[in-house]
Amino acid sequence: MKKYLTLLLALVMILSLSACSEKDSTDEVSTQEVDATDNFPNDNITIIVAYSAGGSSDKLARIVQPYLQDELGVNVIVENQGGASGQIATEAFLAKEQDGYNLLAVNVPGVYYTVALQQTTYDYDTLVPVWVESYDPIVMLALNNSPYNTLADFIDAAKANPGKLSVGFAAGGGQQATAMWLANNLDLDIKQVSFDGGSDASAALLGGHVDVIFGDAAARVDIVPEAKALGIGSPVTNAVWPDAVSFNEQLKAYNVQMPTDEFQARMGCYFVSKEFVEKYPERYEKLIAAFEAVAQNDDYIQMLKDGNLYASCVLESGAKYSDKLVSMADEVKNIIAPMFK
Incomplete structure (x- = not known):
């Protein structure tokens, strides 16, 4: 009888461990595959422009809007929230759910100035670039x-x-x-x-x-x-x-040299948050792919030329500029901020 009970308890423990292992495995798979199974995007995407209507950042966003819609298969809405050197729009963007349905169009190093010189809820590395649209020395x-x-x-x-x-x-x-x-x-x-x-x-x-x-x-x-x-x-x-x-x-x-040859050049970027990239890496890649496809569209390029905006465009993945953006943030922290204080 004692031998029988021992075997029964061992069997119960084995079954319990197996169930736990299955659950953990299922949880891991569901986390890893969330992007592959959620059919992103399936709702409107909003581009929050950190400047008022009519400026170059706004014009660029409105030119890319219809072409991005075609690539993503959903409506793309442009919303202006100007003020405070981009801080108002950045705070509004970060207050929304970080699921890829909102993008932030803001310039660097301008947005880094807000971190250095103002009270913000975000830091230099909170934002991750999806797309670098323009570069203007x-x-x-x-x-x-x-x-x-x-x-x-x-x-x-x-x-x-x-x-x-x-x-x-x-x-x-x-x-x-x-x-x-x-x-x-x-x-x-x-x-x-x-x-x-x-x-x-x-x-x-x-x-x-x-x-x-x-x-x-x-x-x-x-x-x-x-x-x-x-x-x-x-x-x-x-x-x-x-x-x-x-x-x-x-x-x-x-006998004087600026810290860099491209000192304080302005880069127009579309950002998501680091939180989003860590949670939804597949969605992040989809957004990059959509912008890359738009950049190959001849009609889009002609629109930029017609608007006298093409001369400043670089149209490249934000991932290529990660190191550059880090160095620009360091420039603001270590060189620019002390001049303003």
């Missing part, structure tokens, strides 16, 4: 009738006339940081004039209210007939300002 511009033809001309004039020359820029971003960095590292006494946006700064230049401005190269295609480039934050020839010589090349004469 900082350019220094003057009117065609200006006596300054190069960055070196402006530097020499500023040193000879302390407190006299003025430079305009959009407040709180890479344009202002570039002006501040040059003033600090070259000991320039110049008037730094901030504006609400790049278009306001360019209007001030056209009106003769400032001597030069810093702007985003492609965004300032609107004043190409009236302006000339004194320098640019890029080591390669720019399609919009082909005669512009890189800042660092010109700064060699002063």
